[in-house]
Amino acid sequence: MTTVNLQNVSRWYGNVVAVNDISMTLNPGVTGLLGPNGAGKTTILHMMAGFLAPSRGTVTVDDAPTWRNPDIYRRLGLVAEREAVHGFLTAREFIEASARMQKLPDPKAATEWALGMVEMKDAADRRIETYSKGMRQRTRVAAALVHNPQVLLLDEPFNGMDPRQRMHMMELLHGLGDQGHTILFSSHILEEVEQVSGTVQVIVAGRLAASGDFRRIRRLMTNRPHVFAVQSSDDRRLAVALIGEKSVSGVEIDATGMTVRAADYGSFTRALPRIALDSGIRLRKLIPSDESLESVFSYLLEA
Amino acid sequence: MSTVAWITARGLFGRRRALLLLPLPLLLIGLAALCRAAGVAPSDWGVPVLVGLGLAVVLPVISLIVGTGVLGSEVDDGTIVHILTKPLPRRDIILAKLGVAVGVSALSSAIPLFVAGWLADSVGFGLALAVAAVVGAFAYSALFLLLSLLTRRPVLLGLVYILVWEGLLGRFVSGTRVLSIEQYVITIADKIEPTTLLESKVSLPVAVIMAAIFILGCAIASVDRLRSFSMAGETS
Numbered sequence: 001m002t003t004v005n006l007q008n009v010s011r012w013y014g015n016v017v018a019v020n021d022i023s024m025t026l027n028p029g030v031t032g033l034l035g036p037n038g039a040g041k042t043t044i045l046h047m048m049a050g051f052l053a054p055s056r057g058t059v060t061v062d063d064a065p066t067w068r069n070p071d072i073y074r075r076l077g078l079v080a081e082r083e084a085v086h087g088f089l090t091a092r093e094f095i096e097a098s099a100r101m102q103k104l105p106d107p108k109a110a111t112e113w114a115l116g117m118v119e120m121k122d123a124a125d126r127r128i129e130t131y132s133k134g135m136r137q138r139t140r141v142a143a144a145l146v147h148n149p150q151v152l153l154l155d156e157p158f159n160g161m162d163p164r165q166r167m168h169m170m171e172l173l174h175g176l177g178d179q180g181h182t183i184l185f186s187s188h189i190l191e192e193v194e195q196v197s198g199t200v201q202v203i204v205a206g207r208l209a210a211s212g213d214f215r216r217i218r219r220l221m222t223n224r225p226h227v228f229a230v231q232s233s234d235d236r237r238l239a240v241a242l243i244g245e246k247s248v249s250g251v252e253i254d255a256t257g258m259t260v261r262a263a264d265y266g267s268f269t270r271a272l273p274r275i276a277l278d279s280g281i282r283l284r285k286l287i288p289s290d291e292s293l294e295s296v297f298s299y300l301l302e303a
Numbered sequence: 304m305s306t307v308a309w310i311t312a313r314g315l316f317g318r319r320r321a322l323l324l325l326p327l328p329l330l331l332i333g334l335a336a337l338c339r340a341a342g343v344a345p346s347d348w349g350v351p352v353l354v355g356l357g358l359a360v361v362l363p364v365i366s367l368i369v370g371t372g373v374l375g376s377e378v379d380d381g382t383i384v385h386i387l388t389k390p391l392p393r394r395d396i397i398l399a400k401l402g403v404a405v406g407v408s409a410l411s412s413a414i415p416l417f418v419a420g421w422l423a424d425s426v427g428f429g430l431a432l433a434v435a436a437v438v439g440a441f442a443y444s445a446l447f448l449l450l451s452l453l454t455r456r457p458v459l460l461g462l463v464y465i466l467v468w469e470g471l472l473g474r475f476v477s478g479t480r481v482l483s484i485e486q487y488v489i490t491i492a493d494k495i496e497p498t499t500l501l502e503s504k505v506s507l508p509v510a511v512i513m514a515a516i517f518i519l520g521c522a523i524a525s526v527d528r529l530r531s532f533s534m535a536g537e538t539s
Binding site: 088 | 313387391
């Protein structure tokens with residue numbers, strides 16, 4: 001089990017603080033690094049990957065520092081945001097070169113395995129400069145994966161991919177996470193993070209705004225009412241009954257059902273079945289409608 | 304050949320920049336052959352062609368193109384990251400890059416200098432120029448490799464060294480010659496095969512020791528610099 005640890009890490013450029021006193025631990029599984037542009041995501045990734053020294057604090061992979069420590073790359077793979085590849089090589093040559101530089105016992109077999117992982121075998125003998133953006137991205141992911149690293153860091157990995165490739169990449173990351181790899185990917189597209197990972201590290205203005213499962217983070221935001229979409233056999237009667245409940249702060253009725261705002265997630269979800277039962281009303285739908293990552297993210301940005 | 308050297312060589316010859324290596328050696332050989340065929344006395348054309356073109360332009364400019372190309376282009380376009388994310392000692396990466404740079408620069412400049420020296424004087428003089436050019440290729444390549452890690456404009460700074468430091472100051476300010484690779488090359492060639500065509504302005508020990516300091520110093524500094532290679536956060 002490999003973990004990546006950031007302990008009180010700050011990074012500044014002159015007077016500008018890019019990352020401010022961040023501590024986090026990445027465990028096996030897939031974690032999304034989320035934040036608006038300019039939040040400091042890439043700076044954090046670069047420090048994790050050993051390409052930037054922290055101005056203060058420590059960045060380690062299983063207690064080994066990442067800065068000025070090339071040995072770390074036996075355990076760590078990086079797909080940087082910049083789409084730089086040796087375009088004069090074919091994908092097979094490029095990935096095999098990575099395997100050889102990793103000093104793998106059978107570079108050719110590792111290359112074929114990595115090409116298969118990203119579904120690039122058919123085009124593997126074409127020069128990379130002839131590839132589409134998505135194909136280049138997959139080639140870079142294969143090169144980062146060729147030594148089967150325990151830790152994989154990806155900076156905006158879905159850039160340039162079509163929906164099918166995107167889906168495949170998401171499945172690949174899921175699979176690697178399930179196998180016990182520690183995967184961190186950055187993105188500013190909420191849907192991507194939501195589909196790939198429940199665990200997020202949210203960076204806002206260089207600070208760690210939230211960390212963990214985003215649904216749990218949402219539930220901890222007690223100062224914001226929780227919004228539920230409810231449908232029942234008699235919405236109007238249920239609305240009247242609910243408005244008398246302490247944990248409910250508002251009810252709206254429209255053609256599709258009810259929108260209920262509750263100040264306390266736990267009290268409301270315990271009270272609702274009891275109220276419905278007492279009133280003889282059948283509940284047909286109960287969906288937390290602001291537990292999406294987008295809601296959590298916008299709340300964090302506003303905070 | 305190591306994988307790093309293989310990628311470096313493929314990159315070097317895969318770029319149009321490699322075509323820049325051709326005209327200067329051809330010009331040097333062509334001019335020497337023309338002067339020889341026209342029956343011009345070597346004492347009249349030897350210094351401007353061999354020193355003015357061969358040692359002051361062909362050798363340093365080829366070393367500059369190659370020396371900044373082997374690493375500087377990869378730093379510029381970001382492909383260096385693929386090599387740096389491997390568990391390779393940074394020393395091995397620098398040695399592979401330097402090996403390719405020295406090999407290509409030495410071949411591209413020593414052969415035309417050998418031919419021009421042979422046409423001007425003798426095979427022995429041609430060989431002396433070729434050996435000195437190889438030493439020069441080592442020193443220039445190490446210097447330009449380091450420049451490509453120290454600055455985003457290594458070609459510009461390299462040209463300033465060649466044209467201003469060696470070409471201008473080296474001619475008029477005697478103290479600057481101690482730090483002039485061109486002067487080491489002239490001295491080494493002149494001491495191997497003395498002729499009237501070359502005039503040493505630094506002593507042989509100074510030339511040899513200073514060339515060694517350039518090569519080792521720049522290589523060690525490059526390794527250290529590469530160990531601390533940083534990527535700035537570009538967009539976020």
